Amino acid sequence: MRLTVIGCSGSFPGPDSPASCYLLEQEHEGRVWRVLVDLGSGALGALQQYVDPLTVDAVLLSHLHADHCLDLCGFYVMRKYHPDGPRPILPVWGPSGTAGRMARAYDLDEDPGMTAEFDFRTWTPGAEVSIGPFAVEAVRVEHPVEAYGLRVAAGGALLAYTGDSARCPELVRVATGADLLLAEASFHHEADNPPGIHLTGADCGELAGAAGVDRLVITHVPPWFDPTDMLTAAQGAWGGPAELARAGATYEL
Ligand SMILES: [Zn+2]
Numbered sequence: 389m390r391l392t393v394i395g396c397s398g399s400f401p402g403p404d405s406p407a408s409c410y411l412l413e414q415e416h417e418g419r420v421w422r423v424l425v426d427l428g429s430g431a432l433g434a435l436q437q438y439v440d441p442l443t444v445d446a447v448l449l450s451h452l453h454a455d456h457c458l459d460l461c462g463f464y465v466m467r468k469y470h471p472d473g474p475r476p477i478l479p480v481w482g483p484s485g486t487a488g489r490m491a492r493a494y495d496l497d498e499d500p501g502m503t504a505e506f507d508f509r510t511w512t513p514g515a516e517v518s519i520g521p522f523a524v525e526a527v528r529v530e531h532p533v534e535a536y537g538l539r540v541a542a543g544g545a546l547l548a549y550t551g552d553s554a555r556c557p558e559l560v561r562v563a564t565g566a567d568l569l570l571a572e573a574s575f576h577h578e579a580d581n582p583p584g585i586h587l588t589g590a591d592c593g594e595l596a597g598a599a600g601v602d603r604l605v606i607t608h609v610p611p612w613f614d615p616t617d618m619l620t621a622a623q624g625a626w627g628g629p630a631e632l633a634r635a636g637a638t639y640e641l
């Protein structure tokens with residue numbers, strides 16, 4: 389499985405990166421299958437540097453905050469009004485209410501909203517979702533809205549993604565045995581952080597250790613912080629291989 393970081397900026401796009409979006413690719417039955425994990429603000433533009441977005445097979449949304457889903461609006465226009473004709477309906481997995489949320493985001497009536505362009509499906513915790521070679525499991529995590537961590541397996545490799553989450557036991561379940569853990573660090577560890585929202589760099593390091601992952605990639609650092617602070621905090625909590633996500637980075641798992 390190949391991972392390309394399309395966007396890794398936390399909460400809003402930064403000068404060097406869109407908000408959250410990760411491209412996963414896996415060869416299967418004679419072609420490359422592609423899924424997008426989140427499609428946050430600014431990501432659809434950057435995605436076109438790496439791949440034709442019309443070759444994407446599904447979109448997997450961790451939650452419905454703007455920095456994780458809003459570029460589905462542009463993707464809707466691209467698919468519906470493309471000069472070569474409208475594209476086939478595309479599966480979009482997300483929390484309950486995704487169809488209505490995206491209709492409102494584009495100022496469409498909720499019926500039909502985007503339901504002719506996207507086949508909206510709701511995560512069921514514990515149930516495995518199959519998309520070509522990808523097997524995806526969503527685990528409910530702790531955030532102010534319905535949010536999921538994702539385990540994506542393909543080609544014998546496992547990617548774990550925290551989405552946005554505070555520390556919670558479910559995150560260990562998300563990350564256990566992952567070849568690569570993409571973990572969000574939005575807060576400074578020493579700060580007086582509001583509860584129930586986000587992780588710190590040290591939380592990410594502790595999670596990597598508790599879950600026994602091979603490699604940690606820190607992501608979702610907001611542009612107002614220096615990401616090296618989050619990495620240093622993670623390395624203080626875990627001695628394994630850890631690095632910062634950056635837009636355009638690729639990983640072979
Ligand atoms: Zn976020």
Ligand SMILES: [Zn+2]
Nearest residue numbers: 451453531552
């Ligand atoms: Zn969020």
